[in-house]
Amino acid sequence: MIRAVLGRGGLRGRTRTLPVPVPAGGLVAEVVGARIALGRRPVLDGAGLTVRAGEVLALAGPNGAGKSTLLGVLAGDLVPDAGEVRIGDRPVGAWTAPELALRRAVLPQAAALSFPFPVADVVRMGRAPWAGTDREDEDEAAVAEAMAAAEVTGFAARPFLALSGGERARVALARVLAQRTGLLLLDEPTAALDLRHQELVLRLCRERAAAGAAVVVVLHDLGLAAAHADRVAIVHGGRVAADGPPSEVLDEELLGRVYRQPVEVFPHPRTGVPLVVPKRTVPGA
Amino acid sequence: MTTLQKTPGAAESRASRESRESPENPEATDTRGTHGSPDSPDSPRTAEAAPRRRSTATPLTAGLLAALLLLALLSAGTGAYGIPLGDVLSSVQHRIGLGGHALDRTAESVLWNIRLPRVVLAVLVGASLGCAGALMQGVFGNPLAEPGVIGISSGAAVGAVGAVVLGLTFLGNWTVSVCAFAGGLVTVLLVYAMSRSGGRTEVVTLILTGIAVTAFAGALIGLFLFFADDAQISQITFWQLGSLAQATWPKVLAVLPCALVGLAVAPFHARRLDLLALGERPARHLGVDVERLRIALILVVALLTAAAVAVSGIVTFVGLVVPHVLRMANGPGHRFLIPGSALGGAVALTAGDLAARTIAAPAELPLGVLTALIGSPFFFWLLRRTRRKQGGWA
Numbered sequence: 030m031i032r033a034v035l036g037r038g039g040l041r042g043r044t045r046t047l048p049v050p051v052p053a054g055g056l057v058a059e060v061v062g063a064r065i066a067l068g069r070r071p072v073l074d075g076a077g078l079t080v081r082a083g084e085v086l087a088l089a090g091p092n093g094a095g096k097s098t099l100l101g102v103l104a105g106d107l108v109p110d111a112g113e114v115r116i117g118d119r120p121v122g123a124w125t126a127p128e129l130a131l132r133r134a135v136l137p138q139a140a141a142l143s144f145p146f147p148v149a150d151v152v153r154m155g156r157a158p159w160a161g162t163d164r165e166d167e168d169e170a171a172v173a174e175a176m177a178a179a180e181v182t183g184f185a186a187r188p189f190l191a192l193s194g195g196e197r198a199r200v201a202l203a204r205v206l207a208q209r210t211g212l213l214l215l216d217e218p219t220a221a222l223d224l225r226h227q228e229l230v231l232r233l234c235r236e237r238a239a240a241g242a243a244v245v246v247v248l249h250d251l252g253l254a255a256a257h258a259d260r261v262a263i264v265h266g267g268r269v270a271a272d273g274p275p276s277e278v279l280d281e282e283l284l285g286r287v288y289r290q291p292v293e294v295f296p297h298p299r300t301g302v303p304l305v306v307p308k309r310t311v312p313g314a
Numbered sequence: 315m316t317t318l319q320k321t322p323g324a325a326e327s328r329a330s331r332e333s334r335e336s337p338e339n340p341e342a343t344d345t346r347g348t349h350g351s352p353d354s355p356d357s358p359r360t361a362e363a364a365p366r367r368r369s370t371a372t373p374l375t376a377g378l379l380a381a382l383l384l385l386a387l388l389s390a391g392t393g394a395y396g397i398p399l400g401d402v403l404s405s406v407q408h409r410i411g412l413g414g415h416a417l418d419r420t421a422e423s424v425l426w427n428i429r430l431p432r433v434v435l436a437v438l439v440g441a442s443l444g445c446a447g448a449l450m451q452g453v454f455g456n457p458l459a460e461p462g463v464i465g466i467s468s469g470a471a472v473g474a475v476g477a478v479v480l481g482l483t484f485l486g487n488w489t490v491s492v493c494a495f496a497g498g499l500v501t502v503l504l505v506y507a508m509s510r511s512g513g514r515t516e517v518v519t520l521i522l523t524g525i526a527v528t529a530f531a532g533a534l535i536g537l538f539l540f541f542a543d544d545a546q547i548s549q550i551t552f553w554q555l556g557s558l559a560q561a562t563w564p565k566v567l568a569v570l571p572c573a574l575v576g577l578a579v580a581p582f583h584a585r586r587l588d589l590l591a592l593g594e595r596p597a598r599h600l601g602v603d604v605e606r607l608r609i610a611l612i613l614v615v616a617l618l619t620a621a622a623v624a625v626s627g628i629v630t631f632v633g634l635v636v637p638h639v640l641r642m643a644n645g646p647g648h649r650f651l652i653p654g655s656a657l658g659g660a661v662a663l664t665a666g667d668l669a670a671r672t673i674a675a676p677a678e679l680p681l682g683v684l685t686a687l688i689g690s691p692f693f694f695w696l697l698r699r700t701r702r703k704q705g706g707w708a
Contacts, residue, residue, distance in 0.1 A: 106595055130601030143455035143591045144646030154589055158601040208600070 045125070047162060048117065048132050048211055050241060053083030057212050057243040058133070063102050063112035072098045073109065074267035078245075080212065085234050085244045087254035087275075090264035091288050096247045097138065097216055099264060103245065104135045104214050116212065130158035134208035136215040140201035142189050148200050149185040152176055155207035167209070175206035178233055180226070194221040202230060206237070213237060215246040219253065231257035251305040255279055263287055279303045371650040374643055378657045385661060386437065389668040390429045394676060397421055397429075432561035436667040437660040438573045439558070439626045442618040444659020445580055447633025448640075448651050449618075452587035453611045454517055457641075460634045461619040464524040464612065465501040467630075468531035470623040472538075473497020475550050479538040490553065491568070491624040498620030501527060506612055517594075556627035556682025558667050565625050572621035576614045577656055583611060584648035591646065629682045631689030632659050632666075638696055 051057050058080040065073040073095050080086055080103070088096045101107040102114055105121040114121040116132055124132070134155070142151065152175060156168045176182045179199045184192065189200060198221040205213065215234070219227040231253055234244045238259070248254045254261050255275040262272040265287045271278045284305065285291045291308040391397045397417070405425055407414025416422055443461075450459045461467065476482075477493035485492050509516070509523040539547060586607050589597045594604050622629070636658040637651060644650050662685075670679045 104599065106598070126598055126603045127601035130599060133599075135596070135599040137593070137596060141593045143593075144457070144641065146588070146591060146646055150588075150647070151592075154592060154600060157585065157589055160585075 045128050045131070045162070047164075051082040051117075051211060051243075053081075053241060055082045056080070057082050057117070058103055059113075059115045060099065060102055061113045063099070063109040063114065065098060065102065065107060065109050071267050073102065073112075075112070076102075076264070076268050077112075078103070078262060078269060078272070080243045080245055082211065082243050083238055083241055084259045085231075085238045085246065085257060087258035087261045088245065088247045088264055089249070089251055089254055089261060090270075094264040094287075095267045096264045099269075100135075100214050100216050100245065100247055104133060105129055106135075127158060130208070130210075131162075132210055133212040133214060134205040134210040136201055136205045136213075136218055138216045138220070140197045145188040145190050147186050148181060148189055148192070149176070151189050151200055152181070152185075152203045152207050155204035158208065164209075171207045171209050175203040178206060178236075179203035180229065195223060195226065198222060199226060199230075202233075206233070211242050213242055213244045213246075215244070217247050217249065219248065219250065227253060251279060251284070255303045255305065256300075275303060279305055369650075370644045371654070374640070374650075375654065375657065378654070378661055382437070382657065382661045382664060385664040385668060386433050389433050389436070389664055389671075390425060392668065392672060393424070393429065395420070395424045397425055431563045431566050432558050432667065433664065434566050435558050435561040435569065435625065436664045438566065438569050439622040439629065440632060440659040440661070440663025440666075441577060441656040442569070442573045442622040442659070443629065443632040444636040444662070445577055445652060445656035446615045446618040446622075447659070448637040448648070448655035449580055449583075449587075449611050449615050450633065451637055452590060452648055452651075453608055453615075454521070455591060455593070456517075457638065458634075461615050462528075462630070463521055464615075465505045465527045465531065466498045466616055466619045467623060467628055468528040468535075469501025469504075470494040470498035470620055471554065471628065472501070472531045472534050474553050474624075474627075475535050475538045478546050478549050478553070479542045488568075491565070495620045495624040498623060499616050501531065502612060502616040502620075506609070552680070553627045554682070555680030556629040556685070557670075557678070557680050558626055559678060560625075569621045569625055572617050576618035576621075577653075579614055580611075580652050580656075581649070583607060584652050587611075587648040587652075588646075627682060629663070629685055631685050631693065632662050635689050635693050635696070636662055638693070642696070 056079060060076060060078045063073045063076045064071065076095065076099050078086075078099065088099065090096050098107060102109055103116075103121075105114070105116070105124070108122065116124065116129065121129070149172070153168070153172050155175070156165075156171060159165050159168065173182075176185060179202045181196070181200050181203050184196065189197065192200065198218065202215075202218055205215070213234070215230075218230050222230060227250070231246075234246055235257055238244050246258070248258075251261075258275060260273060261275050261278045263270045263278060263283065270287055271280075271283055279294050281292055281294050284294070293306050293308055294303050295306075296302065297304055387399055387402055391399050391402045401417055401421065402425065404414035405417050405422060408416050409426075417425065446461045450461050450463065451457050453459070454463070471494070473493035473496055474490050476497070477490045482489050482493065505520065505523050505527050508527075509519040511519075539550065542550065586597070586602045589600050589602050590604065590607070592600070598604050619633075637655045640651055640654045640658055644654065663681075666685050666688075667681055670681045670684045673679060673684075
């Protein structure tokens with residue numbers, strides 16, 4: 030109790046183990062047979078996922094399929110009723126909150142803020158986990174780099190609450206990038222963004238993966254997933270229905286069944302990347 | 315974590331304009347040239363990445379300290395028996411062995427037995443309430459929260475009223491204060507325990523439980539009042555209106571440990587409170603043990619508020635308004651806000667008590683009435699102003 034009041038073990042615990050980089054292709058995180066029920070309805074029903082370093086993994090699937098829940102399980106926010114979740118070499122529950130914060134960064138669907146902090150301060154909050162470690166020296170560089178990457182440097186001094194939805198989303202992304210963790214979990218980072226910034230965000234994901242990080246990103250736009258992800262996992266009914274390179278997973282029959290909407294999949298005429306389009310009849314034809 | 319309490323660029327230009335327009339304010343003009351105040355050791359690289367304003371924390375702290383000192387001296391000298399400021403200073407100097415001289419017996423007695431304990435108590439109670447308010451708003455991520463939300467004030471009131479009506483005297487003059495303290499603390503722990511489930515507490519559950527418990531406490535108070543005789547009712551009313559008129563050195567000594575512990579512990583949680591502004595989950599993603607932080611801070615708030623309420627009765631609005639004003643002046647960063655609110659609360663209550671004693675002299679207005687009377691319109695004006703400027707509540 031006294032330790033709680035004095036705040037030991039929060040951000041400056043002395044016993045934190047610092048993360049070791051995982052070589053490309055190495056296992057960063059893993060979910061095996063996760064099962065979660067909300068009330069009596071199973072939200073995850075035996076979902077499994079492996080996350081590897083140097084890879085962008087897109088989670089796609091219809092609304093309510095369990096994508097965000099799976100991401101929450103991976104982040105350690107939700108404890109599954111059954112199954113196993115590992116981050117690094119330990120079960121996710123065996124890490125303390127400060128240790129987890131050195132290993133994975135999470136971008137929530139909606140970015141909230143209760144007090145009018147300026148943008149630069151919000152991004153700087155992403156460095157909080159590293160306070161008291163050797164990598165604290167990177168703080169300013171990491172913040173500046175993340176803000177430049179997410180194109181928010183221009184409004185560094187403005188209050189976060191005065192920004193538009195899309196601008197807030199990019200600031201939240203900059204905060205997550207500034208955390209410089211080996212595992213990035215992004216829940217619909219492109220939802221509020223315009224065309225240019227959607228591309229920017231996924232380019233950033235690829236850059237981070239190329240630099241050795243593992244990136245898991247929930248996406249609704251299958252075209253974006255096809256163009257930028259190394260691997261796509263289709264979540265359906267609380268399970269992972271398909272998991273593999275976009276060219277294999279984005280299959281007309283599978284997508285039509287999962288989304289209950291017939292689709293056409295065809296290669297882009299110039300790049301050959303699969304395009305996914307709902308089957309439409311031309312009015313009057 | 316060097317620069318968490320910077321405020322936006324728009325405010326920057328406003329602040330520097332103000333400081334230019336007010337050359338008579340030495341602190342304001344001074345900082346324009348000094349870049350290296352304790353709160354802004356900006357590296358050149360940061361300045362490139364994010365052009366930010368210089369901190370107003372240092373001039374603000376200096377201003378508040380100066381105001382507090384001035385008000386304390388003024389309050390010590392003012393009253394039915396006037397004592398010139400010079401005499402107050404020299405008597406204080408004399409007592410702490412730095413020269414000066416003792417005053418005549420009456421003046422010395424008025425100053426040291428009546429005025430100074432009251433001034434010190436005002437400072438302690440004000441600092442406790444201001445600091446507790448800032449903590450509470452941070453913990454709940456809601457600028458409208460105040461310690462009363464989780465039932466401290468109503469619990470303390472039940473303790474005090476119960477002690478009066480049941481005629482408890484097991485601790486002599488201290489009975490009411492001790493019962494108020496115990497009532498406040500027990501209520502908070504009860505609210506917290508009842509709103510906890512599965513190792514977690516949701517803010518909404520906590521607030522709703524607080525409302526339910528407050529209503530129950532209100533019923534208990536009503537019941538006690540029903541059975542009370544006239545003398546007891548007037549004693550209860552007096553306590554509920556809030557006053558520092560009963561200040562004595564022993565009371566100061568009784569509040570001192572609670573206030574000191576609370577005020578010393580609170581700033582250590584400032585950075586985590588900043589992160590908590592992002593929301594519970596994001597804060598946890600950044601390594602904050604949210605549940606532990608909340609327990610710790612609720613305990614600190616309970617300690618600070620229960621001690622303050624026990625000696626002064628119910629004094630509202632200090633904990634609500636002071637953090638608001640400071641957030642507007644220097645941004646929402648808790649590293650300044652927490653100690654700043656303690657200082658601001660001390661200033662507010664010292665001024666309030668001085669006013670309560672002098673406005674209607676020789677009668678004395680109840681302190682709690684005065685703070686609410688001035689506090690509520692001021693708060694309303696603040697809210698309107700903030701809403702216009704920022705397009706939202708903050």
